[in-house]
Amino acid sequence: MRRRMVFTFLAPAVLLYLFFVMAPAFASFYLSLFQTSGFGETPRWVGFGNYAKLLADPIFWLSIKNMALILVVGGVAIFALAFLFTILINSGIWGKKLFRALIFMPNVIAVVALSTFWSFIYMPRYGMLSNLFKSLGFEQAAAISWTTPDNIFWSMLVGLVWISTGFFTILILAGADKIPTDMYEAARIEGAGPIQMFRLITVPMIWDVIAITMVLWVIEAIKMMEFPFAFGGPTPSQDLLTPSIYLFIMGFGFRQPVYELGYATAIGVCMFLFTILAVLVLTWATRRERVEF
Amino acid sequence: MRPSTQQRLHRGIAWIILAGWGAFTIFLVLWVIMASLKSTRSLFGKPFEFPSSPAFINYSKVWVTSHFGEYFLNSLLVVTASVIGLLAVALPAAYVLSRGKFRGRKALLNFFIFGMGIPIPLLFIPLVVMLSEIGLIDTLTGLTLVYLSVSLPFTIYVLQGFFSSLPTDLESAAVIDGCSDWQVFWHVMLPLATPGAATVAILNFVGLWNEYQISLVLISAQENRTLSLGIYSLITSMQYSGGNWPGLFAGVTIVMVPTILIYIFLSDRMISGITMGGVK
Amino acid sequence: MTRSSRPLLSSMLAGCALAVMAPQAGASELVFWSMWNEPEPQAVALRAIMDAYTAKNPDTTFSVVWNGRGNQTKLRAALQAGTKVDLMDQDGDQLIGGLQKQGLALQLDGLVDADFGAALLPGVFDIYASEGKHYQVPYVYNSVNFWYNTEMMAEAGGQEPATWDELLALCDAVRKIDKYALVVDNDDTYALYYFSYLLERKLGVNALVTTFEDKTGESWRKPEVLEAAQMAQSLWGRCIPDDARGFQYPAGQQTVALGDSMGNLNGSWLPAELSSSAGEDFPWGAFNFPAVEGGAGQQADLQVALLSMIALESSEHKDEAVDFLTFLVSEEAQKIIVEQGSVGSTRAGVPWPAMLDEAYQAATNATAISNIYGGVGVNYPDFYTTVLAPQQNKMFMGEIEAQAFVDTMAAETKKYWDAQ
Numbered sequence: 006m007r008r009r010m011v012f013t014f015l016a017p018a019v020l021l022y023l024f025f026v027m028a029p030a031f032a033s034f035y036l037s038l039f040q041t042s043g044f045g046e047t048p049r050w051v052g053f054g055n056y057a058k059l060l061a062d063p064i065f066w067l068s069i070k071n072m073a074l075i076l077v078v079g080g081v082a083i084f085a086l087a088f089l090f091t092i093l094i095n096s097g098i099w100g101k102k103l104f105r106a107l108i109f110m111p112n113v114i115a116v117v118a119l120s121t122f123w124s125f126i127y128m129p130r131y132g133m134l135s136n137l138f139k140s141l142g143f144e145q146a147a148a149i150s151w152t153t154p155d156n157i158f159w160s161m162l163v164g165l166v167w168i169s170t171g172f173f174t175i176l177i178l179a180g181a182d183k184i185p186t187d188m189y190e191a192a193r194i195e196g197a198g199p200i201q202m203f204r205l206i207t208v209p210m211i212w213d214v215i216a217i218t219m220v221l222w223v224i225e226a227i228k229m230m231e232f233p234f235a236f237g238g239p240t241p242s243q244d245l246l247t248p249s250i251y252l253f254i255m256g257f258g259f260r261q262p263v264y265e266l267g268y269a270t271a272i273g274v275c276m277f278l279f280t281i282l283a284v285l286v287l288t289w290a291t292r293r294e295r296v297e298f
Numbered sequence: 299m300r301p302s303t304q305q306r307l308h309r310g311i312a313w314i315i316l317a318g319w320g321a322f323t324i325f326l327v328l329w330v331i332m333a334s335l336k337s338t339r340s341l342f343g344k345p346f347e348f349p350s351s352p353a354f355i356n357y358s359k360v361w362v363t364s365h366f367g368e369y370f371l372n373s374l375l376v377v378t379a380s381v382i383g384l385l386a387v388a389l390p391a392a393y394v395l396s397r398g399k400f401r402g403r404k405a406l407l408n409f410f411i412f413g414m415g416i417p418i419p420l421l422f423i424p425l426v427v428m429l430s431e432i433g434l435i436d437t438l439t440g441l442t443l444v445y446l447s448v449s450l451p452f453t454i455y456v457l458q459g460f461f462s463s464l465p466t467d468l469e470s471a472a473v474i475d476g477c478s479d480w481q482v483f484w485h486v487m488l489p490l491a492t493p494g495a496a497t498v499a500i501l502n503f504v505g506l507w508n509e510y511q512i513s514l515v516l517i518s519a520q521e522n523r524t525l526s527l528g529i530y531s532l533i534t535s536m537q538y539s540g541g542n543w544p545g546l547f548a549g550v551t552i553v554m555v556p557t558i559l560i561y562i563f564l565s566d567r568m569i570s571g572i573t574m575g576g577v578k
Numbered sequence: 579m580t581r582s583s584r585p586l587l588s589s590m591l592a593g594c595a596l597a598v599m600a601p602q603a604g605a606s607e608l609v610f611w612s613m614w615n616e617p618e619p620q621a622v623a624l625r626a627i628m629d630a631y632t633a634k635n636p637d638t639t640f641s642v643v644w645n646g647r648g649n650q651t652k653l654r655a656a657l658q659a660g661t662k663v664d665l666m667d668q669d670g671d672q673l674i675g676g677l678q679k680q681g682l683a684l685q686l687d688g689l690v691d692a693d694f695g696a697a698l699l700p701g702v703f704d705i706y707a708s709e710g711k712h713y714q715v716p717y718v719y720n721s722v723n724f725w726y727n728t729e730m731m732a733e734a735g736g737q738e739p740a741t742w743d744e745l746l747a748l749c750d751a752v753r754k755i756d757k758y759a760l761v762v763d764n765d766d767t768y769a770l771y772y773f774s775y776l777l778e779r780k781l782g783v784n785a786l787v788t789t790f791e792d793k794t795g796e797s798w799r800k801p802e803v804l805e806a807a808q809m810a811q812s813l814w815g816r817c818i819p820d821d822a823r824g825f826q827y828p829a830g831q832q833t834v835a836l837g838d839s840m841g842n843l844n845g846s847w848l849p850a851e852l853s854s855s856a857g858e859d860f861p862w863g864a865f866n867f868p869a870v871e872g873g874a875g876q877q878a879d880l881q882v883a884l885l886s887m888i889a890l891e892s893s894e895h896k897d898e899a900v901d902f903l904t905f906l907v908s909e910e911a912q913k914i915i916v917e918q919g920s921v922g923s924t925r926a927g928v929p930w931p932a933m934l935d936e937a938y939q940a941a942t943n944a945t946a947i948s949n950i951y952g953g954v955g956v957n958y959p960d961f962y963t964t965v966l967a968p969q970q971n972k973m974f975m976g977e978i979e980a981q982a983f984v985d986t987m988a989a990e991t992k993k994y995w996d997a998q
Contacts, residue, residue: 010479011398014390015406018450021387022410025447029424030416036423043423043654044680064964090319093312097305100313106561107320110327113557115508117529118330118550125329125345128829129821130838133346150824152764154975167322199308224415238827239537240766243968252419254963257651260767261955262672263963264654266423273420280415339855342832363617423655430659518643518652520616531615534647538720538921539618540851541828 033270043256043266055271065272068246071233075162075247076226082166083222087174091181092203105178109171120235123164127151158244161236168232169225173218180214181207216291223283227276248276330554334547341543356548360532364545366552368521369528376438376524377506380445381499384453387446389495392457393487397469407458413451421448422515429516436518444516445506453498460494461487500564504557525553605637606895608902610665611656612642613649613885619850620718623919627911631902638898650676657682657892664893665902670706670714670886671949671956677888678706683713684889689900698907701947702924706886715903716884718915719922719930721937722771722950723880725848726841727834728863730757734840738865740877742779742809745868749817752840758819761839763830766967767951769974771843772813774952775867775881776806782874786952790961795992798984802873807973807980809870814976823975835860843867845883845950846922846937864936876945883950884924958994965990 037055039048059065094101126133129150138147151160192202230249237245240260256269333341335352361367395407434440472482510526517523532546614621621644628640645652650668677683695703706714734752739745752759777785780802789797822830833839835856849862869877887906889899905911912923922930930938955962973983
């Protein structure tokens with residue numbers, strides 16, 4: 006392939022990417038070395054001061070903790086469900102394409118609709134869960150308040166898992182689709198059950214796909230903002246804080262803007278570095294010989 | 299081989315579980331539509347009851363008074379232009395990144411992929427300053443360019459995976475036949491790339507249709523607003539001016555309907571394409 | 579030069595300029611970035627006011643960008659990029675920590691009459707001044723009162739309480755008809771109403787800010803602070819139902835419209851926010867936060883959140899902008915605000931919409947006004963957002979003990995000031 010073609014084919018993409026994504030990103034990274042409100046007064050140089058402040062900031066660590074919980078607990082739940090659905094859908098039932106489509110559907114709907122829907126499910130007194138329990142006679146369960154400060158994070162996580170499962174299920178499912186059915190037939194003849202088949206055939210064969218899916222989830226979990234933010238109403242509670250939300254509150258604010266732009270971008274840089282680190286670690290941890298078939 | 303009774307039982311249970319999950323999704327969509335036809339009072343008092351007199355006026359109010367009709371056109375314009383531009387730019391780039399043999403190919407590819415990890419809020423203020431300087435701030439053109447650029451990482455990632463999964467024989471045959479590189483791309487690879495391109499187009503369409511953070515920062519004038527900004531302004535109007543929640547849901551339904559329609563008709567294509575990036 | 583002769587002189591000068599120079603338009607277009615969205619009633623009112631102004635001053639026209647609530651944040655980026663803006667509006671307390679602090683707002687002293695503030699309701703012109711300098715012209719008045727259903731109160735046989743104990747007695751009366759007197763939404767900022775008001779009733783106006791500004795942090799350990807916290811907590815179960823802990827905005831306040839709760843401590847925007855659920859003829863009533871026995875604050879002290887308009891320091895049409903600001907709080911314009919915007923006016927003697935009447939009386943008779951939520955967020959938004967509001971919410975919701983709250987605040991305050 007001649008160089009000229011390589012050049013012309015790549016040029017527009019590279020230029021747009023550099024101009025509209027990389028340049029602003031670097032400008033921001035540079036901004037994180039200053040303290041400024043962004044209103045145009047001369048930014049004050051603080052070097053790594055913002056980062057030092059971040060490391061000592063309990064709220065930042067709270068947001069990291071929430072992010073880690075979403076990443077790990079949410080991730081385990083999502084992948085468990087994805088594997089479950091893969092087994093179920095691949096067990097030869099009718100309507101496979103329909104279910105695949107239905108499971109993916111929440112990804113297509115606006116976040117504000119999803120978060121409002123979930124808050125109506127959880128609402129005390131008038132919400133669905135409460136009324137459902139009441140009509141079944143479980144008075145005590147009906148009285149549980151799912152969105153009090155103690156519970157709100159976990160309630161949000163349930164909603165988040167439900168919304169996100171579809172995307173990752175589809176990826177794993179598609180990978181599983183490529184496995185030739187004779188393998189399963191052979192195993193079935195030997196007397197293997199569905200779970201055994203999954204564990205011993207499917208997982209090793211689609212390990213590549215699983216690894217890449219996990220990377221995609223890690224990237225999304227670190228950047229997670231929209232659903233927890235929308236779930237929290239006008240002033241998201243600190244229990245729902247993720248690093249992205251913290252960045253937004255510090256730099257752009259909502260009801261009560263804080264206008265600490267340098268600090269906010271430092272949070273963003275940390276998130277980016279964390280992403281790179283997590284992706285590298287994950288890629289290394291899941292490397293394996295590709296199983297050819 | 300006929301399924302055994304045990305297999306039938308397994309399948310039955312599987313079906314019930316899946317149907318339950320799927321039903322919940324359908325319930326969500328129906329609820330949003332139902333909520334748009336209620337009154338605010340009954341929405342909060344009896345959120346899961348069907349409205350006795352469906353308030354279709356919510357839709358006309360939101361379409362005209364809240365300008366959703368104009369926003370719909372803006373969204374359609376911006377997102378369609380972005381997706382077309384995205385394909386025009388990403389397809390060649392992905393092709394070269396997957397098939398090309400040059401130094402730094404892998405590094406360049408990773409360079410694009412790591413872009414997926416950049417938190418969008420970081421780009422806000424520099425983008426505003428930059429676009430203002432080139433006179434594209436608060437324009438649909440500027441918004442389209444930005445949408446295109448931030449969608450590049452994911453799109454290139456998927457497309458290059460797709461290209462890598464295609465067999466090389468056709469290319470080699472074409473080259474032997476005397477085609478130039480350009481002709482190989484145009485007459486051989488592009489037609490083969492149609493499923494991948496279609497998928498990536500649909501995925502980006504849906505994603506950009508619902509996008510609001512970037513447009514919030516780059517668009518101010520009301521006549522330039524997209525649909526998701528319309529939703530956003532309905533929500534923020536609730537502070538001080540009161541909640542027209544059913545109106546909000548009417549707006550949400552208007553935003554939701556095109557994506558669901560595209561989804562129903564093209565879901566197969568959409569799903570098969572995502573996997574192209576991941577499954578080689 | 580008096581104000582009345584100034585327009586005469588300027589028109590003479592303009593006339594000369596017109597005569598001397600080639601055809602130059604004396605017209606100016608004022609660019610106004612607004613916090614309202616175009617369909618909102620307040621936006622409608624502002625448009626009517628601008629039209630009225632242009633009718634009187636044909637040389638001045640307006641170009642408006644209806645930005646919505648993030649107006650100041652948007653403006654920040656736009657100013658950095660060099661966009662020309664003449665006027666903007668936002669919540670007054672947000673402006674102080676934003677454009678005003680950065681010197682981007684036009685100072686009005688010397689450009690408006692010395693008695694400008696006298697025509698407005700008590701305290702309005704001064705509340706957002708920094709070190710005696712005025713930048714803002716508040717044009718919408720929001721006060722924080724108890725908003726309640728008068729029919730339900732009558733049914734319970736209660737009346738508007740003047741003291742804290744009377745409030746608790748009212749709650750008991752309402753319990754007897756199997757309803758709860760008050761409701762809250764689980765939101766950091768709304769939860770601050772009770773504690774900040776109690777503190778102000780005990781220690782006087784702006785008590786929360788004064789307590790915070792003690793750099794040793796020891797002011798938090800005053801007995802009144804602990805008492806205020808405990809009093810706020812004592813509302814649960816008696817006045818506020820326990821399941822309200824789980825209400826996310828706006829579910830809690832909607833229960834007032836639905837007739838399940840009697841009242842809600844909130845801003846005077848509440849009837850407007852609930853209008854579609856409550857209906858046109860909802861029997862709204864309002865009363866001030868009650869006085870506390872032995873406290874330094876009075877029942878007539880009021881927490882307010884005013885919405886202000888400012889002119890930008892970088893404006894190239896300062897005179898016209900200031901002139902418009904003056905017009906904005908004239909009787910004619912304020913009447914439009916009330917009639918078309920259905921909100922409270924900031925000018926003395928202009929009655930508010932009927933359903934806000936009791937709040938209007940409160941605003942007219944206010945002995946002192948203080949910033950909403952206690953006012954800490956105005957000058958110390960970082961501490962407010964990251965420490966005060968969340969900790970207070972935890973205390974109010976009963977997750978931490980009042981004593982633990984006081985200790986945490988004392989420690990965090992000292993830590994904050996030490997780091998400055």
